[in-house]
Amino acid sequence: MATTPNIDNKRYRSLIVSIALFLSLIGALLAFTFYTSSLLERNTVLIDQTNQVANSAQAVIKDLFDLDSSYGEDTSSPHIQRVLERLEQNTTLITGSISAIEKGGKITDIAGNSYNLPKINNKSQTQIAAANEQWKALEPKIQAYLKDADNIMIDSSDELTQAVEQAKTSSLLINDSLDQLTDEVFINAERQATTIRLVQILGVAAIFAYFLIFVFFFVRRLRDTDAEALAARRETQEIMETVNTGLFLLDKDLNIGQQHSRALNGIIGADRLSGENFADVLRGRISDKDLKTTRQFIEQLYNPRVKEKLVDSLNPLHKVMLHNTSGEDSATSRFLDFKFSRVYEDKDIARILVNVNDVSDAVYLEQRLEKERSQNDMQIEMLTTILNVNPKIINEFISNTKTHIDKMNNILKNPGSSQFELEGKLKAIYREMHSLKGEASALKLHSFTKIASDAEDKLDALQNQGKLSGNNFLPLAVHLDDLLSLSNTIETLGERINQAAPKAASIAKSVAPMTTASVAETLKTSTPQPIVTNHASVDSAINSMSINGDNEIDLSDESDDEQLSYYQDFAQDIAVRQGKQIQLNGHNLAHVNIPAHLKQPIKEISIQLLRNAVVHGIESPEARQSAGKSVVGSIDLKMQRDSQNLIIALQDDGQGIDYEGIRHKLVADGRFEQDAASQLTQGDLLKTLFASGFSTKEHADEDGGRGVGLDVIKALVKEYNGKLNVNSELGQMTRFVITLPAA
Incomplete structure (x- = not known):
């Protein structure tokens, strides 16, 4: 179902743009905050790094003085080895840190953590350069000493003395330059923090002011829109109260819309429907299979790749019986016809429009017509058999049918309450029903065959249920009554045709002149008499036969x-x-x-x-x-x-x-255990092949x-x-x- 173009996008375009701008301002402020926070973090790392370089330089001077005062001690002693190792580590750290600070690169501390250092300004560059110059004068002398410091065969006292003397001169200058650098970085960090606070205050103020303007402007717009919606809702309500069919909308989750026609409550038989789930409304009133199919059907309606006309032919709620939920009065159950149509917004499927009509009267009329048509078809089938089969065969079939029914009636009348007796009755009735069905199938009397097949289904269910009782046999009486009624009908039809045929003519010639009118009259005047049976049924199921009649x-x-x-x-x-x-x-x-x-x-x-x-x-x-x-x-x-x-x-x-296949089947059916089945002879297996219920x-x-x-x-x-x-x-x-x- 097509709709007029939706104007909501145009109406709310300014709202969407304003909200997007508002969010953009907040996003920009957050992004600026994140950036400045990152910058402050890097300045903090830079301050920590300059302090670490200064501390490392002090440690180098201390270690040099320690080595100088301990000169002559065994170089392999733990003390000397520990000092030499620390001296080498601090020397390497100072060299790398000064280079990273100067260039603003990445640096890794002793713990293995990596940090990005910010680029420093010109004044800071002068200070770090001065510190680097002093370090370059000291670092080669330290490296010259460390080269042979732990070798007892080489005298490294001169190199140590030179390094100590240079350290006395450079350490003060290095520390002074690094202190000045730290002060400069700290001042820059404070300046940046002040700028960040100012920008944040201004940004928050701008956002708040924009929000107030936004609320004022769009509240007015929403008030106007609500007035228009109220007028449209009033018009819709007037329409919904007037139509005499059930109308409502379904969303993808099968929720009924808030608006529906007043007639829907009476048609569905529910007081509250708005906002209810359609599946919950139908649950218990249609079969679970139909309910599941309905879900799948509506899912396909929301699938744009499925054509609406194609999926409409699969509608499971076409003339479906909706049962009364109270269960007190089955007469209140009704047949409803649900029609589903797509509602589009632009090219998208937005909703499903459902139109419900009570078609109970039409369905009941169809059922009556179908019943009459079935009865006519049955009588025409019987009449066709009579016209095409030797009367002797027909009479024999009628006689045999009554004989089989009498036998089954006698079996049902025989007393018996033990499981053995009931199972014997079941098998005996099963054989009689099977034979009757075979003769009916031979004459292509499908009405007989259908009734016998239904009876066999019940017999099969009884045979598989285990424990039997006399009440289990009662439903069979209905089938026996139907079979005898049909046999009386075909007997009556045969008698009327034989009376209408010339007595001197052969059977083939006597039936040939029958006209459509005479056939219809025969059907009209035939009145079969039903049998009255008053017993139980049998269980088992056999196979139908088809013999050319x-x-x-x-x-x-x-x-x-x-x-x-x-x-x-x-x-x-x-x-x-x-x-x-x-x-x-x-x-x-x-x-x-x-x-x-x-x-x-x-x-x-x-x-x-x-x-x-x-x-x-x-x-x-x-x-x-x-x-x-x-x-x-x-x-x-x-x-x-x-x-x-x-x-x-x-x-x-x-x-x-x-025989091995029989043995395996006996085990698979649970009739024998594997060991017991393996002991069976071919004679035993052949006997089981003739047992009732085994195939x-x-x-x-x-x-x-x-x-x-x-x-x-x-x-x-x-x-x-x-x-x-x-x-x-x-x-x-x-x-x-x-x-x-x-x-």
């Missing part, structure tokens, strides 16, 4: 090609989701006489075996290529019958059963990873008194052979 499931009534196509479509759907390539080969599928009581279990077993082969057996194309195999995995499905048994055999050329797949998805498919096979084989054999070669193949008594 365009073919009949009754194997004995279909050709070999139709049956093979049925299973190929099912396997290919899974392979596509898993990113694999497979080729299913079927043998003797149509020429096997299957007893009526075995048709349903054989179908379920075949489906589970095929899914297990695609998900767990066949490798990815890349892995197969690396192993030297064809990228297309091969699966062989065979059925045969002898005088007593019906045999189903499925073999894949995949990676085989990795070698790392992450569960729609097709596998929850450990239910093989458990279903094991339960069906046991229920029909059959036998299950598994043969596998690592990296080569896996073969399942299931034998069921035909009688």
Whole structure:
């Protein structure tokens, strides 16, 4: 949102200039003070240095007299060595100090501290030159003596005598010159100190006078500005009290501005909003995730490199539900729509303007329309299935669905309170729900599949929570009721379509003439009846199956090609989701006489075996290529019958059963300790592969990873008194052979 050019910079330019000038005066005065303080410090160092030179000169004279009176003493004695060393040090110090004082250079004292000496005036130069002249007359004689002073083989008495005699003459002149120099430096220091005080007094007076003028002038300006601001605020307040939408400004820290529309309090449902933090106002009324996203969204609005239109599509507060903070009346929760716009000052983003509207009525209307649309879509989905699938399959599915629901209801009704009994109920319901979901997925009835998947999610949560109770099973009743209601709906739709079709015509021809009007009428008049269940739920989660529902499931009534196509479509759907390539080969599928009581279990077993082969057996194309195999995995499905048994055999050329991988997974899942797992035989490991809830797949998805498919096979084989054999070669193949008594 663009604004008019800001005139504050022009209005307060003189204020800024005046303050800058005021600070400049203070800065200049401080700089002058620092400079003069530094100069005084250097003069002090110069005075100290001249005193030190004078003291050192006195020490040199004393040491020379001491050496002269002690001449003849052993030069290696501690006394002579100490005096000679001190004489040499003082001589060097005097030479360096006089040179530094004369030139105004840097000097280092005995302690190692360095100082800068000021340049001295002409009068002081004359005095230091006189001292230097006398020192130059004395210093060579001292150096001549020190050259051989500690050598007992050389007589240095003459040099010592000359140095002593020269010292008697030069010491007085050196001291006199240095005293005069010290007095001159001290006088200069006092003169400079007086000048500094005068300048400081004048500077402080000027600054104080300038400050008084500054205050007088700008108080008048501020008074005029306040009057203008008051008038503008009054106009803004009138606007804010009139508009019926919520308007307010946000800064970078998410603080609400002091001005906002009167309607905002009623829309947000808060008495005080001015100056409050926007995040605190929303906290507890929207989810923590939405609150975090809102912070990030506003940060992006303040980022000038992000386009406003682009970031607006990510607005997390578009038609968001704002919950009632009291929690007493959920009806007071409402849907609000927040719109955010940038407020610019020149080219900078200064604020975010927020416009809030209560859109509860519109959202509730959308929800009602969406619910009706979902119901229509569900019925159209069911009607599409009825129109494209043999009625025998539909009837079989409805019958099986009710059978599965009845079984789950009976399982829930059975008494049981111990953990063992509750876990048994959980596994049994899980298997029934998994089988029901598979048949629904085969017919592409996504409404059924969705409800079954939701139920599996709850079952999976129960299976992982550890301790179970009867109340944990109660939510499953809702899912069973929904499943039965849907099965009644599809049964009613099928009956109406069959009644509308010519009795003498074939099924394909009877459904072909159906028009859009007749479909709509069928949908309109279908009234499913819900089931009433009164028990608990189960926990565990299985994988959804996708079987092509365009073919009949009754194997004995279909050709070999139709049956093979049925299973190929099912396997290919899974392979596509898993990113694999497979080729299913079927043998003797149509020429096997299957007893009526075995048709349903054989179908379920075949489906589970095929899914297990695609998900767990066949490798990815890349892995197969690396192993030297064809990228297309091969699966062989065979059925045969002898005088007593019906045999189903499925073999894949995949990676085989990795027993060591099973062992590691058992340890990783916490089912076994490392030592105990290492003792398991291949037979033990194979049994765990068929255990409920165990899977070698790392992450569960729609097709596998929850450990239910093989458990279903094991339960069906046991229920029909059959036998299950598994043969596998690592990296080569896996073969399942299931034998069921035909009688």
